[in-house]
Amino acid sequence: MRRRPRFSARLKLTLSYAAFLFLAGVVLLAVVWVYLVRYAPEVITAPGGTLARSVRVRFAPAVAGALAFLLGFGLLGGWFLAGRMLAPLTRIADAARMAANGSLSHRIRLRGRDDEFGELADVFDTMLERLESHVAEQRRFAANASHELRTPLAISQALLDVARHDSTEGHRQLIERLRTVNTRAIDLTEALLLLSRADRGSFTRESVDLSLVAEEAAETLLPLAEQRRITLAVTGEKAQTVGSAALILRMVTNLVQNAVVHNLPTGGTVTVHTRARHDASVLLVENTGQPLPPELLPTLTEPFQRGTTRIRTDEHAGVGLGLAIVHSIVRAHHGALDLAPRPTGGLLVTVRLPAAPRAPSPDGTH
Template sequence: MGRRPGLSARMKLTLSYAGFLLLAGGLLLAVVWVFLLRYVPDGVFVSGPGTQRRGVPSPPMFPSRSDLLEAFAPRAAQAMVFLVVFGLLGGWFLAGRMLAPLTRIADAARLAAEGSLSHRIGMEGPSDEFRELADVFDTMLEQLESHVTEQQRFTANASHELRTPLAISQTLLEVARSDPGRDHGELLDRLRIVNTRAIDLTEALLLLSRGDRRSFVSEPVDLSLIAEEAAETLLPLAERRRITLTVTGEATHVTGSAELMLRMVTNLVQNAIVHNFPADGTVTVHTRSLDGAGLLEVENTGHRLPAELVPTLTEPFQRGTQRVRTDEHAGVGLGLAIVHSIVRAHDGTLDLAPRPDGGLLATVRLPRGHAEASQHAVPSPDRSG
């Protein structure tokens, strides 16, 4: 359905300015008539009596209402014509000056629609409504450009990561076809490992996308129970690595998806176990409420982390060189990225801080649930391994 052609905003403002001037002129003429001309008597009249005598000047005559109207009407019509012309020309100029910022914003929006997100309006001048709109638009373009760049980088990395197990599987199948006498049991084991990694990566990507879309139902969740469940699941892994896993704290009620929060805590605890000392390390999970928010703290021992490495830990597929594992828990580089996505989807914050003695302290702050308002904190039992 096509759009009907209409007047531009500049033409509408121009007509508005001209109409206002015409109305103001008409009001002035009405004031002259109401308060002046209508009180002037009609007809010829003089100020003195009688007849004019020889040698005696005649008395002065005063203009009547008809005389005044006859002299005033053409000048009033000329003034009204001037006001209309002046209103149209001046209104067109003023409307152009007023709408110039909107034209710049429209040009920037047109460039953004064509795919150029690097352009900025950069409007100068006083802080008026147009300046505020331009600044908001620049901020939106900056965030949009950052998001698109991040998505492009993520797509490229995901494609690379998914291509690797598929290429390995293809190579193994070609080797098996060219060497029929090869042990099929070993081949099947390697294919199973490669396919498991591909499946884990695909599930991680789907989970990451789900967190970004916020496609979940919020419900009251107790972080302390989530922490205990995650610790119980990962306790065998901690025991194999001779890591002491401890869960402490109080009942901490927040609002969100219990399933996603369980994955969030599981990823944090597993990351703390895997990236630890080879033996005799510790992992501590603590929950508490503070300043209207629920806090989850996961702290582990380990080697010291460079300060410049910490900000990259939540980026997809960015495995710090000092944190790469070569065993079965090498991961796909999405553990903390998923955590960050889930926390952000729940309007929370994730803070990663290296410990002075080595290891990492991960602090998750989430909005508290309404159910905790009238409840007292109840300590949760410790769980060690």
């Protein structure tokens, strides 16, 4: 709801300027009158009082005229000055009104004002830029999620139509295909829910050892690595952090699975290494594979991006949310995620999470 003020800020400033100028004029004229009374008494108190009355008669209209001039000048000058001073606020209000109506591309770009109004305009422009980027990202995500969810539903509908019109189709084969499609839809839905949960940061925090989580994830994915003839190794030291054990396990599992799936056809390696630093717990996942162009790396953490293609060519290719979920979990734990291509091919992923506070020793030291 748009609220119209009873008196605008410009009018209030104008009246303030005019009132100040009027009061200053009154004080100035009062000083002049006191000066005349104190330092020129012989003129004002002449014999018979004729001259004194004449001075008072002449002084009063002059004072009234001067005060009227000061009041009018104060109103006009105050209106002009207030307008110039409040002009940036008008531009900021117009930009805010356009943003409220859904237009986020407008920018104030207030140049030449190195003051509070200029700082406010710059902050507002930065906010609009980030908001526009966030909204665009959410729209792309919604469109991609709708597309990904529509695919298994369309496949299920096609299979059911075939089964209804072709009684010779084997029921067992149909059920198995429907189960596969339904499993993929469930996996996608759970991934979307997990991504939303990580973005909200609504989870219980506890002490987590990255080395133990890495061993658990590697043990789970060892059969997949052996099936692909990929060597999977876990090394390193104890690295304590604070966060959700379930989310951190999903993060490490996604990284290891991604390293196994996007590897050499055979004979590849995946190395998971943990180490502790003074203020951070570090997880490194390194894998062999095809060379990656540097310009591709920023897109890998976007939802539904699968390397250089969006086409599923592997049963373990996932739903395209693996690294997007990793990025969200790292961000929810106030950590940092770094992706770097290996010179010989493959990827090196580095995750830095805040180190858990050290428990005090019995003597009170850390």
